[in-house]
Amino acid sequence: WLSFLRGLVDSDTLPLNVSREMLQAHSSLKTIRKKLVRKVLDHLKRLADEEAKCAEERKEGGGKEGDKENPKECSRYSDFWKEFGRSIKLGVIEDSTNRLRLAKLLRFRTSKSPDAPTSLDAYVSGVKLSARLASTPCVVVAGRFGQTANMERIMRAQALGDGAAAAAARAQRALEINPRHPLIKALLARVESDADDATAAESAALLFETALLESGYALDDPKARAGSEH
Template sequence: FSQELVKRYSEFINFPIYIWASKEVDVEVPADEDESSEEDESTESTSKEEGEDEDAEKDEDEEKKPKTKTVKETTYEWELLNDVKAIWLRNPKEVTEEEYTKFYHSLAKDFSDDKPLAWSHFTAEGDVEFKAVLYVPPKAPQDLYESYYNSNKSNLKLYVRRVFISDEFDELLPKYLSFLSGLVDSDTLPLNVSREMLQQHSSLKTIKKKLIRKALDMIRKLAEEDPDESTDKEKKEETSSDIEEKRGQYTKFWNAFGKSIKLGIIEDATNRNRLAKLLRFETTKSEGKLTSLDQYISRMKAGQKDIFYITGTSKEQLENSPFLERLKKKNFEVIFFTDPVDEYLMQYLMDYEDKKFQNVSKEGLKLGKDSKDKELKESFKDLTKWWKNSLSNDNVDDVKISNRLDNTPCVVVTSKFGWSANMERIMQSQTLSDASKQAYMRGKRVLEINPRHPIIKELRERVVKNPE
């Protein structure tokens, strides 16, 4: 029990801690005479069929070697308990990659051979001084998002002057970064107070702020060093083995922890723009690969003011969506959001780099001015008026000429400030959903018609002839 206490709380303190420990060792001792005689008899009985010369040689050997046996004996000696080196006290330039990996496995109790995806070793100076090592694990634990808001579990250990204090401090990292493993060692925090008082200490806020910044820088660097992510041709000279080792690392990170980045955008308004840079998604032009918002903006058409996106259950479903017909024809790139959390994400991520986000399944889509818009609107005035009156009892608020359809005759879009159809589906599938709130947030529908489609043209002719 005393060994466990020392290992947990004083594993890394400067001076050595020994314990007077017992252990069993194998010792060779002379065999008893009775046992010797029994061994002689057994030896003689088994060797009768052998030649006399061989028996004589064995007898001579047995006379020369004293007979012994192995027994367990308890011995006592001083055992060093804190033999793991505190690598965070050393200069990062002096610590090897193997030492960082070995320390991660010790810290995270990870017994696999997988290397952490990234790590950051730094010293913070100023009003609050501390040293820290942060790791991005090679894979996500199965229960990462179970009881996300109720769990107090943390993978970050707090030390004060090399003495372990706690690994249950939510104040050190926000929940969306709880997947990180690591260690913080501060000389500023008081050692002789309770954990409850320590949680209220003003220095913790400063430590948290610096840890978040360093953690996001570490993840950003992981993306920058991945050859699959980089669009910069003028890269530093690196060996081919280094490049191949880093290839695909950010995709691996995103597949494991991407949801945490999205939750961070929802929860952390201060670092929302930094987190948005780490977002990855597929688009109509990404050819199955992940792309970033910066890469999307670099490919935007001249005169395009908004970032177009669409939400749904799968990429395959969205690729065949009628909402994309005109956008594809005009060569606009559209982002696919297929994770349920994306609907909540886009309620908080309103713009990026002065570009507004536009859901292409909602009303108000602008694809540039068309000189024929006014003519078409006037030409189909009778039809839209008739249709609006016919659908007034079906929760359809308006009927308009569409600028997003090409081959489809008509489509229903949701109002700009209400839920999208995908969000409505998500909310209806929740067990404890509030029906009254759903009715409020659902909003009105708008029917958009395609003036170029033969069916719509025929309907217009019939309404003109017979308005009833």
């Protein structure tokens, strides 16, 4: 995932009179690789923290003071994310050792910040649970430009409704999660223990489909769910 990184490392611990295969397996090379990854992550975190601090200062100053002093200093991580965000996402998948640190560097567009991606921590801290989420693990709601459950039912009943339109409508749904619900906490614990936990994946799918039904939406394939329950 660090394919975007280019540089030269000066080391006097690597043997020069061995084959390339032996060199790649040398312990010093593994140490160098580990330290390089750590330095890159530290640098990216510093950029992200500086940008967050700038945003907070602008917010406290009414969005005016300091806006034009060092505009580049306040958008260095955003600029990096635009260019190499995919690499960070790939790192979350590939690098299990640094997955948690990389996850904090992820940025997401939300309905409140469509033009300025935000971190997951910042998003969660700013979310207020709706009344429907007070006693349930998750609910499905219509996205900003999506259709309500009732409108989807009407569209399904229309003879002229096509598959492309139905798929577009499904893409506009939003899943709201209650992070304080016991089921969500238990699911998170299982995933943190084993990212490939099949039971966790099945439980997540069941929670989503239950939320669909409780929110008034229809399952895309009811027969498949009925079969899995048996």
